[in-house]
Amino acid sequence: MSDVLPDEARLAAEIGRLKAAFPKTRELYREVCALLFFRFGITPTANRLYQLVKRGSMSTPTQVLGEFWVELREKSRVRIEHPDLPAELQTAAGELVAALWTKSTTSAQAALEALRTDAEAEKASARNEVASLQAELARTETALEQRTGALLAAQVRIQELEQAQAAGEATRQALETEIVRQQDEIGARDRALVQARADFSGELEKLRVSADLAEERLRAAEKRALLEIERERTACARLQKELDAAARRAEQGETRHREEIQVLQTQLGDVRHHAGVVEGNLEALRNSSTTYANELDALRLQLAAAANQSAAQKRLRPSVETRKPRRAAPKVPTRKR
Template structure:
């Protein structure tokens, strides 16, 4: 056992020396063949050569080993055919060379078969790796299709939100138009009331001289003024109710849109978790939603402004039954005064 270990150590040292001396791979394999056969009495094989040298491909030691045996046979044949050798020695040498040749050929064939088996195993392993990569590719394609579907769904939802936003914008504009129209009507009524006050004051100054004659007419005018004021109050109350109903409708639309926005934010969160690469599109959607909420806030402030204006109108002083100033009373009183004259 110690001799075998010593031979292995010496062989490793000699191979290291040959590696430093022969940098070319084929020359190194040829020298290792000669070292094994002539120095250590070991029949070299392709597998053994590759284990010792570990350079090049597996076909290199096989080719070098074949060339080594061919060269050895040629050199042996020359020595056998030397005229100084006896015939018995020539025959024995020929048999020895033939035996060595047969054994080396068998070893080379075995080594070649081993190389073929190794190559086949590597081929099978490579096929398994290719199959695994194809399966992984199929899984990746499936995941990509799922993410693409989620992205398309998010885009459809974005389009729906944009349509809803356009509808809300149209509703907001219509509501602003209605509020402006009602405000104009209120302003016109205020102006008419102020004009009626001025007219009534002038007529009252004229009627002071004939108060006794116009007392009954004045009472009738007061009744008509009270009716007119009551009608104005009814109209004002109806306008207030319409404004409140419009405000409630706007709040309901705002609540519904806020719920849709919250649901969309949940969907966008899922899409962001599934496809990080779509964060730019989703950021744009969030900006659009923020603008949409800002517009809804502006829309919510419009009814509040209208209610404030209405409250200001209601706080204006009302005329009692003793001092009526209707818009239509003055012309009637004046007509009767002229008739009395």
């Protein structure tokens, strides 16, 4: 038998299986002896058995090993028992059969060794092939992991894109709704703009007519104010002349002078009152003229804004010139007695 050691990993695996199957120590040692001798072709020794099993004391594998060899020799001896054969012939026949069994066992062992050698070669080739397959499997697993990662990233990206598409679709629908609403509002605003333009044109025409009327009224008021001022100037001049004449006549006599002065003072009070009334009317006319001028300016600004693109606005007439204040009548000196 060959003493070549088998694959330690396979032997350890088989012994581990036997330990689980045979909890009793002696039975376990006996099974390990059979495993080494018949399965792996190793001649069992007590030291080897103890190293593999590691149970009980050193005497246990020695006793089990002795029993194993005795049992093996008993089983290898062939006994031929026949009542008609002599004892010498029975012994010779037994030895012949034993020799044949030994020779056949040796041949079988040699064939087993050849098979074991071929199996070892095939096992080495298989190991190399397994190593190559494992390397290929590792590369495949790496590629698969990469593709799986890429697939997961793609799925995540697809989900993100689907979510973005859903959000975009919702946004698009909202925008379409908003566009329809804006178009409705624009249509309503266009209609309102057309109506506003029509209303504005009407109002502008009314403002033009009102401005023309206001301008006519202003010119008439200016004319009336100028006529009234001229009348007042004429009256003041006449009164001044009369005053001068009265002053000259007052020098002719104190009595007549006092009477005339009294009359003149009365007339002067009336004239001053009338002049105050005329000044108030003139101030009211000035205020009215200022109001009309402000209204006219506002109307002109509106007309200029409305006709900014069509034509240049006519230059407005200047405001009414500020009149010089009327000269007060001189006081009549009173003669001392």
